[in-house]
Amino acid sequence: MNHLQRVLDALVERIDTPAPIVVADVMQQNIDRMQAFATEHDIHVRPHVKTHKCVEIGRRQVKAGAVGITAGNVGEAEVFAKAGFDDIFLAYPIWPAGTKGKRIRELAETTRLRVGVDNVAAIEALADSMGDEPDRLQVVVEVDCGARRSGAPPALAGDLARAARKRGLVPVGVFTYPGHGGSSGDAGERAAQDQHAALATAVRSLAEVGIAPEVVSAGSTPTIEFSTSSPITEIRPGEYVFCDLNNTRLGACNEDQIALFVAATVVSDWVPDQVILDVGTKALGREGSLERGYGGVAGRKAVLSKLNEYHGFLAVPAGESRPSVGSVVPVVPNHVCPVVLNFEELIVTDSAGTSLERWPVDARGFMS
Numbered sequence: 001m002n003h004l005q006r007v008l009d010a011l012v013e014r015i016d017t018p019a020p021i022v023v024a025d026v027m028q029q030n031i032d033r034m035q036a037f038a039t040e041h042d043i044h045v046r047p048h049v050k051t052h053k054c055v056e057i058g059r060r061q062v063k064a065g066a067v068g069i070t071a072g073n074v075g076e077a078e079v080f081a082k083a084g085f086d087d088i089f090l091a092y093p094i095w096p097a098g099t100k101g102k103r104i105r106e107l108a109e110t111t112r113l114r115v116g117v118d119n120v121a122a123i124e125a126l127a128d129s130m131g132d133e134p135d136r137l138q139v140v141v142e143v144d145c146g147a148r149r150s151g152a153p154p155a156l157a158g159d160l161a162r163a164a165r166k167r168g169l170v171p172v173g174v175f176t177y178p179g180h181g182g183s184s185g186d187a188g189e190r191a192a193q194d195q196h197a198a199l200a201t202a203v204r205s206l207a208e209v210g211i212a213p214e215v216v217s218a219g220s221t222p223t224i225e226f227s228t229s230s231p232i233t234e235i236r237p238g239e240y241v242f243c244d245l246n247n248t249r250l251g252a253c254n255e256d257q258i259a260l261f262v263a264a265t266v267v268s269d270w271v272p273d274q275v276i277l278d279v280g281t282k283a284l285g286r287e288g289s290l291e292r293g294y295g296g297v298a299g300r301k302a303v304l305s306k307l308n309e310y311h312g313f314l315a316v317p318a319g320e321s322r323p324s325v326g327s328v329v330p331v332v333p334n335h336v337c338p339v340v341l342n343f344e345e346l347i348v349t350d351s352a353g354t355s356l357e358r359w360p361v362d363a364r365g366f367m368s
Helices: 002-014 024-040 055-064 074-082 100-110 120-129 154-166 187-208 221-226 245-250 336-341
Strands: 019-023 069-071 087-093 112-117 138-142 170-175 215-218 260-268 274-277 303-307 312-315 328-332 345-349 357-360
Touching (some): 002 328, 002 345, 024 055, 055 074, 055 357, 074 087, 074 100, 087 138, 100 112, 100 120, 112 120, 120 154, 138 154, 154 170, 154 187, 170 187, 187 215, 187 221, 221 245, 260 336
Parallel strands (some): 019 345, 087 112, 112 138
Antiparallel strands (some): 260 274, 260 328, 274 312, 303 312, 345 357
């Protein structure tokens, strides 16, 4: 990850810290690599925009060949639809409370909108929210593959699709999320096997009610390598666009593919085996643990051992030099998604640190 320190050294006089820095050419290589992987295996890429929440990055993903985007909530979908994205999968078991029903109906009038469902009550509520035109809305049944999050048992996918069809909605397939693939280095392949089994069962369940799925959708970045066999038709990676320490530890990316870091300044060094950085939970979120820390510094073994709201405690191991007060270091987050959410804009440069642009985090703050 020394490429990040080189980038930062070139920028240091032009930025204030803490700041999220995106290395655009590395990011583009990540986008192109994922697209090439999908093309090689004859599957579609539908990237999850929750990772970056940035319209410019979404445009680059679609330009590279993505069939559309995945959003995590109605607000994200609205932001990207307003920017011209016309094929959106809201991969979440939506409950159309408050104004959400009206907003979903309006989105379905201007985009090809698909939403996740995993229970009959939500199907009924969504159909009601669509008024006289339920067939404008496509639904994708979510099944659980072992992550024990949302998602119906795979064998019940057909029953849910039939319930949606009965109400006039258009069931087009199934999806799942192998979240348990991020627990360790070898967990990704096992979770992908669970994912494949669940999706295959769900597809058979759809066939029993006379539905041939248009989409069989898989995620996520740590399991993509193993998510290519039939019946899978598309993948929904998100973190691949930037990569982070978690994905590096899992083997889903390597250090040279890290495309986002947080520039941080050393502001105090009174304790012999640590320094204090100007990044805390307000910048990095709370992803981490005592065992693996709360982020690392590129090119160093030192990790953040503790975070307060505005303080990052960088524990410096024996034998490693301490960065001096006033020096600026590239902090690589454990999990990149919460970091982006904390900033209004991304500072975008290249591997030489020569260019400098600012891209808005367009969907920041849209949580419903």
